Amino acid sequence: MKNPTETPVWQHGADLLVAQLETLGVNHVFGIPGAKIDKVFDSLLDSRIQIIPVRHEANAAFMAAAVGRLTGRAGVALVTSGPGCSNLVTGMATATTEGDPVVALGGAVKRADSAKLVHQSMDTVAMFRPVTKFAVEVTEGCALTEVVSNAFRHAEQGRGGGAFISLPQDIVDNPVSGLPILPKHPVLLGAAPDSAIETVAGYIGRAKNPVLLLGLMASQCENSAAIRRLLTKSHIPVTSTYQAAGAVGQEHFPYFAGRIGLFNNQAGDRLLRQADLIITIGYSPVEYEPAMWNSGGATLVHIDVQPAEIDNSYLPDTELVGDISATLDKLTARISSPLTLSSESAAILEDRHKQRHLLSVQGQKLSQFALHPLRIVRAMQDIINSDVTLTVDMGSFHIWIARYLYSFRARQIMISNGQQTMGVALPWAIGAWLVDPSRKVVSVSGDGGFLQSSMELETAVRLKANILHIIWVDQAYNMVAMQEEKKYQRVSGVNFGAVDFKLYASAFGAAGFAVESAELLEPTLRKAMDTQGPALVAIPVDYADNPLLMGQLHLDQIL
Template identity: 75%
Template sequence: MRNKIQDKQWQSGADLVVAQLEAQGVKQIFGIPGAKIDRVFDSLVDSSIEMIPVRHEANGAFMAAAVGRLTGKAGVTLVTSGPGCSNIITGVATATSEGDPVVAIGGAVKRSDSAKQVHQSMDTVGMFRPITKYSVEVNSADALSEVINNAFRKAELGRPGGTFVSLPQDIINDPVRGHTLPVIPSMKQGSAPYNDIKALAKQIAQAKNPVILLGLMASQTENVQALKQLLDASHIPVTSTYQAAGAITEEHFSRFAGRVGLFNNQAGDQLLRQADLVITIGYSPVEYEPAMWSDGNVALAHIDVVPAEPDNYYIPDIELIGDIAQTLTILTQHISGPLILSPETSLVLEDRQLQRQILSTHAHTLNQFAIHPLRIVRAMQDIINNDVSLTVDMGSFHIWIARYLYSFRARQIIISNGQQTMGVALPWAIGAWLVDPSRKVVSVSGDGGFMQSSMELETAVRLKANILHIIWVDDEYNMVAMQEQKKYQRVSGVKFGAIDFKAYAQAFGAAGFAVESTEQLEPILKRAMDVEGPAVVAIPVDYSDNPRLMEALHLSQII
């Protein structure tokens, strides 16, 4: 029997909040203080938690999300009332869409002022409710530990996401009596029902063109190992969403059709269209809309920790809900033998292998300046080995990298396709480096996305973070431009002025590099990788082949 927990007197509610955060195992918090929340910031001074001031609240939420994705434990962001809270909405919404556990804590006016039009009064709980798994205001000091504890559980269990806790000023400023709650170990699900797993194994044995579609949850470490065993036994071809990058090991690369997302014209899309059975593993429709790859009539199996959200194009015939790794392990035991690929599937996979070889051996022949995206991707592939992590922003470069840069380590690449939020790469990189300072982190953005979070270069310099940020420079919001051009034969609202990014980086105290000829690309990337600490490389990019991304592009047409 557990000993009765004894209440104690705390000088302030903030002290109890910080003690509960310590009990949760929080190592760092990202945020910006203000008058309504500064008592919590003051309590953090006497704690074991590192408080990392950021230059914009949204970026603090992005950093927390990277910590959450890479550790499985919720990252924490802490902000003041009013605009402090509203500024993190994009970061928290992105975390929920991407399946990243984040606990966001915001200050609020004292309870007696909550119904008045006073300084920084705002219904933040209502604002966060649609974009989180849990959004609560603490209305009694007795509930402080309970609400914080539950925010972590909600953020981390099932498909992870964001949660929000509002702390009124009077509750955190006044003395309280209470206690911290112990952290309950993560709930471990069992496998899906045994008979349902056997039924899927029978379907696989009867299928001629089965395909596995991997989603974010498939890339969790324990699930990757179970997936490997399934592929060893079954030889079923695989495609994945962007968020599942790295879930496929090198020995299964020949049956990996690449990643799918945005425009449905990839090898993986071909396999999905001709499949007679699609098995989704750890997939959410937010990663790649079912209408893009399904006609709603294909036999469909859904393997995940949470039930499917059916729509007209995603109607599972069988749902295997439970621990993914355990479910896959049992499924592997009932695989009757390796799949003999149909001629149609073999043709798709062989052509995909050919295109990978073309990129590997011939991309260096693309000598124009500004530089072709494929040459930059090939040069990046050379520097991003298994010990390097990569964070990818949103823009045209995002598609080139998602399609053509490969990885064999789960969650080596953090890449988005949920909210498709600009500006995430640099703050994600800072969070990723804090999780494992022994690894170099490369982040990449366009010049548009970079300027939405570039102020965090100061944060990276202050932390001495070992980060290389690569900017693809073209002086416009190109991903929008190419879609506008296709739809309207003209563009609107996408042009902006040039910036000397080398000088800009140096102004923050980071190392700055500018590629000024095609021949400089590889040597400068190597020099920048050798920098210990933050570095920035600006690379002019020639996006003239971007319209082909919306077509069935074959690399032999370019290289």
């Protein structure tokens, strides 16, 4: 350019788009090219951004979601028009429900063709609007940077979620003038008003059986640290949804009643039923519906970055809306002395800790083959140390893991309970590994869920990702099966055939392992864990005790 004050002209809109992504600090773009969007892929070659070609568009969104959840900065998916976009919908719905910031860029036909019945013409903005926080089409090249900047702001601010941008082919192919918009500092919230915090401090001072219920936003690192400071001073009993795994530190385990979700029968549920004060922190009803845990007899406090989503069973008496960690620290400062546990709360917590000890001591003695879920959880606990990230798919195993596998690092575990989407674990693991290649990532699925995204094993091999994927094998959609059996006393549409997963892994170039007897479980897991690069281990599981998950399960019924 001759004059530095002149607005530069870019040969292609795609070049300005990529420059904007670079300015926003994007490191990876996950996607699949096509004719309507291939100029963006071409422009990416001249940038510092790494292109990660995937094998299905939904998995691009899952990988981007892992980046978003673990960094707080939106991951990016890039797909072509028509089915490229429609394949992305499940991934974006999952990201929005789970609070994961993702920006999806979808190709579209030329603007002149948008009202015609032409190849891959589709109203993708209307399709994405219900499952994202922000969905627009760029209608003028000069608006490219504005739209992209706003998409990132919507995806990242408050409770995260998906944002979608439709990019007509002529917008990305034709010349455009403009400058990348420099990123602004994140919008910082202050603490909730002092008067409201004072009110909640009064509730705590008068309560006999207060309980903290932690949700997804509680597991953000700064919020988790503030919760730990609150627990140190208050000794208030605490439970969490599956998505808040790792928010509570090991030093506060005496007050932790475990995780709750899906079925109302856990120690945390019992605490909530007898509570006179319930304080939710970073919680959304999509994580565990309020009717399952809120009897309406307790004073209810909502602490979050946004006002409560009102539900007939979720009508807070007081809302502390603002920066969660700052609000909690102000609340902590107003607590004068630790809570003296009621006998009811103390008994629930003591029983929970006895069950954990029972599993630790006795779990390895479950010697039947195929293996009991608790035997596998017990073996997994030994390999999931604080340096390992764990991603968990959807299925019966997800309940056993959520209830009985412990984590004490914020966001160490990625687990779904919003859309309960199958197939997320492996693509999540790839995204998590790219965020921090120094950490081993373990992902877990059933044989049903694995085959919904198993094509990404090739992506993991191509990237040399240090990932171990564990498959619980039972040749059925067993989480569905146990619910059908309870409702109808028979099952329908849940059984499928066997796969040689060890051979399957080898066909992709990954290391394959299979557990062939109970006594080989631990040594096989350790060998697979020690493998550098992608590895897969198949473990036959016996789900005969699954019906107990739906009742008042106490581990001495099994161990």
